[in-house]
Amino acid sequence: MTTNLSPGSIAAAVGIDRVEAGLTPEGKADLITRLQAEGHQVAMVGDGINDAPALATANLGIAMGTGTDAAMSAGDLTITRGDLMGVVDGIRLARRTLGTIRGNLFWAFAYNVAAIPLAVAAVLNPVVAGLAMAFSSVFVVTNSLRLRSFRPTR
Numbered sequence: 001m002t003t004n005l006s007p008g009s010i011a012a013a014v015g016i017d018r019v020e021a022g023l024t025p026e027g028k029a030d031l032i033t034r035l036q037a038e039g040h041q042v043a044m045v046g047d048g049i050n051d052a053p054a055l056a057t058a059n060l061g062i063a064m065g066t067g068t069d070a071a072m073s074a075g076d077l078t079i080t081r082g083d084l085m086g087v088v089d090g091i092r093l094a095r096r097t098l099g100t101i102r103g104n105l106f107w108a109f110a111y112n113v114a115a116i117p118l119a120v121a122a123v124l125n126p127v128v129a130g131l132a133m134a135f136s137s138v139f140v141v142t143n144s145l146r147l148r149s150f151r152p153t154r
Helices: 005-016 024-035 049-057 069-074 085-119 125-147
Strands: 043-046 059-062 076-077
Touching: 024 049, 043 049, 049 059, 049 069, 059 069, 059 085, 076 085, 085 125
Parallel strands: 043 059, 059 076
Antiparallel strands: none
């Protein structure tokens, strides 16, 4: 059975409206620069030496681990599998990590901003304020450990 694996058919299958195929390495980098000038955040996925300039130019260069060393050096992130679903998983994990970081910062500051001034004003026992500070550290570590439950899509 023969399947049509043209860039247009693959893009249509995953819901991509616009396809730029057959570009030179300079053409890829120029396209990314043009999209960035229009105000877009651009991610580029590539695996070959011909993708290295575009990977370096993109806001996020994602190299496939099955590709060349030049691509992996030029990219910001390397997906160790040769599967494009690794890109989706990488983005999901990055978003989850950023949410965890934001939550950790909020709670760590909230505990310390509330407890320290109350301890200084002698409204709160300094031991309790110290325990609150220690608890904020335990919370940050425990909250971060939740990232270990991340599972790739399959």
